[in-house]
Amino acid sequence: EAAVTQSPRNKVTVTGGNVTLSCRQTNSHNYMYWYRQDTGHGLRLIHYSYGAGNLQIGDVPDGYKATRTTQEDFFLLLELASPSQTSLYFCASSDGTGRNQAPLFGEGTRLSVL
Amino acid sequence: GDSVTQTEGPVTLSEGTSLTVNCSYETKQYPTLFWYVQYPGEGPQLLFKVPKANEKGSNRGFEATYNKEATSFHLQKASVQESDSAVYYCALSTASLGKLQFGTGTQVVVTP
Numbered sequence: 496e497a498a499v500t501q502s503p504r505n506k507v508t509v510t511g512g513n514v515t516l517s518c519r520q521t522n523s524h525n526y527m528y529w530y531r532q533d534t535g536h537g538l539r540l541i542h543y544s545y546g547a548g549n550l551q552i553g554d555v556p557d558g559y560k561a562t563r564t565t566q567e568d569f570f571l572l573l574e575l576a577s578p579s580q581t582s583l584y585f586c587a588s589s590d591g592t593g594r595n596q597a598p599l600f601g602e603g604t605r606l607s608v609l
Numbered sequence: 610g611d612s613v614t615q616t617e618g619p620v621t622l623s624e625g626t627s628l629t630v631n632c633s634y635e636t637k638q639y640p641t642l643f644w645y646v647q648y649p650g651e652g653p654q655l656l657f658k659v660p661k662a663n664e665k666g667s668n669r670g671f672e673a674t675y676n677k678e679a680t681s682f683h684l685q686k687a688s689v690q691e692s693d694s695a696v697y698y699c700a701l702s703t704a705s706l707g708k709l710q711f712g713t714g715t716q717v718v719v720t721p
Contacts, residue, residue: 499652528708537698537713538653553708585652593704594641594660600652 497522499601501586507607508576516571516604518586526589527569528598529553529561531582538585544569545592576608611636613712615699621718624691630684630715632673632699640701642666642675642682643709647696656684656697694719 499520508514520527528543540553542561550561558580560572573580583605587598615632622628634640641660645653657666662677673684684697699712 535713538711540708543708587652594639594702596702596709597643597655597658598709600654602650602652 497599499586499588499599501584501601501604503604504602505605507609509609510577512573512576512608514573514576514606516573516584516586516606518569518571518601519567520569520586520588520599521567522588522590522599523566524588524590524599525566526592526596526598527563528587528589529559529569529571530585530587531555532585532603533582541571541584573606576606578608580606581608582606611638611640611701611703611710613699613701613710615697615712616715618696618714618716619718620715621720622689623720625688628684628686628689628693628717630697630699630717632682632684632712634680634682634699634701636701636703638703638705640703642673643698643700643702644671644673644682644684645698645700645711647698647714649695653696653698689717689719691719691721693717 529541530538544563587600589596589598612635643658644656646656647653657668659666659675665674696714700709
């Protein structure tokens, strides 16, 4: 069964803290995405990747780094967390791009930066 | 750039009534159009997608027609149930876009 698994599901950190969000997909998909979800803004793309070692910048990349270590694993790094990064984060994977994609989403990680 | 505009929520309605969530889009390319649904505590999931103009997509009683002339993709359901309470997202993608462009989402609340 196709799956995207995120960890942790909840995270609390302090301003200036270091946070890593993890995502693993078992779908053999080439494409993986990190989104943040905020009221009034919907889903906004942070970073995405076409494969291991590849990284593409999304629409709201400031303050975030990402790394795709394998086809399965995609990480989002917040090296100096700020309260503005308090949000619900979703990872997704897709077997296509452009008009052929239909990303499959994980269940989300809720991050609070105090 | 590409953009998607949809009905601002929340939309509150009673069980058994009809639902319409408006979606309009802007792009200079030929898009594929999507509706995603997000239930509380879950990630968004694909409701359906329509890659061709003038065709209709449907799933679970929901439907939407890709209207290229009006640049619209309105979501409709004839008779809603309490279990349809969720956030609905309209989105588009194009050949050159390596991502989905989402609207801001519409929360739908169905009361018994």
